[in-house]
Amino acid sequence: MGIAYISVQWNRQKKFYDAVLVGGVAVYLSVFGALTKSLFPFVTDEIMLMRAFGTAAFLLLHVILAIGPLSRLNPKFLPLLYNRRHAGVTLFLLALVHATLVILTYHAGSTVNPIASIFISSPLNGAVTGVPFQPFGFFALVILFLLAATSHDFWLANLSAPVWKSLHMLVYFAYALLVLHVTFGVLQGETHPLYVGATAAGLLGVVGLQLVAARKTRPLDEEKAPDSGPDGFVDACAVADIPENRARIVCLSGERVAIFKYDGKVSAVSNLCQHQNGPLGEGKIIYGCITCPWHGYQYAPDTGAAPAPFVEKVPTFKVQVRGGRVFVHPQPNPAGTQVEPALIAAPATIL
Amino acid sequence: MKQPDEFYIGWEAKAAPGIGKTIRITVGGLLAVVVVAAIAFALAQRLITDGVFEWGHLKMVSGVLESQPYPHLLVTRPGKVAGLPGFSSYYLVAPWKFGLPQDAIAPFAGKPVTVKGTLIYRGGQTMIETKPEWIQATAPSAPAITPTPVSLGRQTLTGEIVDSKCFLGVMNPGQYLPHRACAIRCISGGVPPILVVHAQDGSLTHFLLVSAAGQPVNQQVLNLVAEPVEITGEVVRQGELLILSADPATYRRRK
Numbered sequence: 076m077g078i079a080y081i082s083v084q085w086n087r088q089k090k091f092y093d094a095v096l097v098g099g100v101a102v103y104l105s106v107f108g109a110l111t112k113s114l115f116p117f118v119t120d121e122i123m124l125m126r127a128f129g130t131a132a133f134l135l136l137h138v139i140l141a142i143g144p145l146s147r148l149n150p151k152f153l154p155l156l157y158n159r160r161h162a163g164v165t166l167f168l169l170a171l172v173h174a175t176l177v178i179l180t181y182h183a184g185s186t187v188n189p190i191a192s193i194f195i196s197s198p199l200n201g202a203v204t205g206v207p208f209q210p211f212g213f214f215a216l217v218i219l220f221l222l223a224a225t226s227h228d229f230w231l232a233n234l235s236a237p238v239w240k241s242l243h244m245l246v247y248f249a250y251a252l253l254v255l256h257v258t259f260g261v262l263q264g265e266t267h268p269l270y271v272g273a274t275a276a277g278l279l280g281v282v283g284l285q286l287v288a289a290r291k292t293r294p295l296d297e298e299k300a301p302d303s304g305p306d307g308f309v310d311a312c313a314v315a316d317i318p319e320n321r322a323r324i325v326c327l328s329g330e331r332v333a334i335f336k337y338d339g340k341v342s343a344v345s346n347l348c349q350h351q352n353g354p355l356g357e358g359k360i361i362y363g364c365i366t367c368p369w370h371g372y373q374y375a376p377d378t379g380a381a382p383a384p385f386v387e388k389v390p391t392f393k394v395q396v397r398g399g400r401v402f403v404h405p406q407p408n409p410a411g412t413q414v415e416p417a418l419i420a421a422p423a424t425i426l
Numbered sequence: 427m428k429q430p431d432e433f434y435i436g437w438e439a440k441a442a443p444g445i446g447k448t449i450r451i452t453v454g455g456l457l458a459v460v461v462v463a464a465i466a467f468a469l470a471q472r473l474i475t476d477g478v479f480e481w482g483h484l485k486m487v488s489g490v491l492e493s494q495p496y497p498h499l500l501v502t503r504p505g506k507v508a509g510l511p512g513f514s515s516y517y518l519v520a521p522w523k524f525g526l527p528q529d530a531i532a533p534f535a536g537k538p539v540t541v542k543g544t545l546i547y548r549g550g551q552t553m554i555e556t557k558p559e560w561i562q563a564t565a566p567s568a569p570a571i572t573p574t575p576v577s578l579g580r581q582t583l584t585g586e587i588v589d590s591k592c593f594l595g596v597m598n599p600g601q602y603l604p605h606r607a608c609a610i611r612c613i614s615g616g617v618p619p620i621l622v623v624h625a626q627d628g629s630l631t632h633f634l635l636v637s638a639a640g641q642p643v644n645q646q647v648l649n650l651v652a653e654p655v656e657i658t659g660e661v662v663r664q665g666e667l668l669i670l671s672a673d674p675a676t677y678r679r680r681k
């Protein structure tokens with residue numbers, strides 16, 4: 076299993092991504108910091124930094140949460156998805172600096188342990204002032220740490236894609252905690268309408284993008300499984316529906332299958348990429364391999380296996396072409412099973 | 427459904443031109459949002475005050491140490507200013523989130539001393555962060571000052587209970603809800619609690635909080651810190667200090 080995760084190497088695009096990420100964060104921190112210092116010369120540095128890092132982290136989280144639905148809506152945004160984990164790790168580091176400053180400033184140097192102080196120093200009192208906004212932030216940071224620590228493909232490979240994926244869905248829980256952290260924390264003191272407005276707009280944006288993207292992908296799931304014939308093969312689609320070197324995704328007995336057309340042949344594989352469950356059916360055949368749109372993992376269309384030295388395999392499906400239509404057997408073969416591609420033109424007509 | 431034929435592969439060195447263009451526009455837009463957000467978020471802050479903590483600068487201040495109701499130092503004012511007492515009152519606190527322990531300063535009560543410490547000030551209010559071992563008895567140089575308490579009658583005041591140390595400048599801002607936990611830690615550590623009352627014209631008045639019997643109330647006010655409260659009690663002027671005595675059980679949360 077060991078070598079699978081070294082597949083993505085450093086290259087020009089990756090460097091550009093990180094340069095934009097680090098540059099953007101640095102620009103935000105320095106503009107916010109310099110302006111705060113010049114407008115309010117008496118501000119203490121730790122509070123200026125606490126605010127700069129806290130707002131930067133919250134802003135970056137919105138960007139990160141927008142990337143997924145945006146690239147589902149338009150594949151042109153996929154490059155943003157590619158190294159999203161770098162943004163996630165950066166987010167955790169920003170939040171960590173914010174939290175460290177908060178603990179040193181507000182919680183250290185008293186009669187109780189600084190970490191315990193987060194939980195007991197602002198007790199419930201039946202009023203809005205007693206809502207435990209600091210514990211919300213603490214738990215969000217714990218989640219961000221977990222996600223950053225397991226962001227490497229090593230963990231993806233060892234936890235398996237579905238487990239890893241559900242773990243990383245926790246980012247939405249962290250976001251919810253942070254909305255509460257901000258609402259019952261700084262918004263209770265800094266009451267300029269801009270902050271309330273920006274927080275609300277961010278929430279609407281995140282939820283709205285998710286809904287729009289979900290609406291776009293839903294019809295596929297509702298597609299009724301076509302009736303199966305006596306041999307068990309089902310009519311999946313017309314050959315003409317599939318663009319050359321691309322796929323069409325159909326839903327067969329509850330599983331999404333990607334049917335690829337290439338070089339006068341048709342092959343069908345599971346739609347789920349072994350890396351992070353990316354939609355293989357939105358990928359393309361490149362250099363003879365199905366290439367995942369998310370991070371470029373590759374699989375041979377007839378075996379579902381990644382080219383050596385990589386070891387990922389996806390399930391394959393038996394296919395036939397009859398009368399211009401593609402028939403697929405809905406029973407998946409074990410991942411990596413070789414299946415003879417169906418020829419589009421009947422052999423007899425090739426002379 | 428027709429799929430666009432450009433396809434992005436992250437492990438290739440260059441993205442297809444159409445994708446590259448979309449990404450460049452997106453990145454440019456994002457950077458613009460980042461700059462606008464940084465400017466707007468910085469400008470909209472309103473809580474930062476003119477409080478100062480001279481961190482790292484130790485000074486020597488001489489005066490008469492008073493231990494009641496909270497430790498403070500009476501410092502003779504150079505020259506006479508009409509309407510003001512002949513001395514200033516500097517609150518005394520310990521480092522971090524602690525007040526000066528009463529038993530450590532009891533031997534100096536009412537006596538002339540020199541205090542080494544760090545100044546904290548905001549508006550007309552001054553505080554010194556010091557340690558018991560930095561307080562030294564000195565020979566009396568001037569006639570002892572005895573501030574006579576003057577009653578200003580029973581008043582009902584609405585304001586916010588803050589810990590005087592952070593409020594005056596150790597933290598800036600050092601009040602309002604985000605600072606509640608810290609204020610609770612400081613007040614429970616012995617830092618004098620004060621009621622800050624905002625006047626219509628924006629000016630602030632500070633009242634040291636004591637019980638009806640004139641004792642410190644640190645442990646009784648914790649649950650009402652950092653939010654609007656209404657307190658009715660007797661106000662006494664003692665030198666420069668305004669002292670509000672009321673039973674903390676009668677403090678009321680305002681909404």
Ligand code: FES
Pocket residue numbers: 348349350351352353354367368369370371372
């Ligand atoms: S999901 Fe990452 S390459 Fe397919």
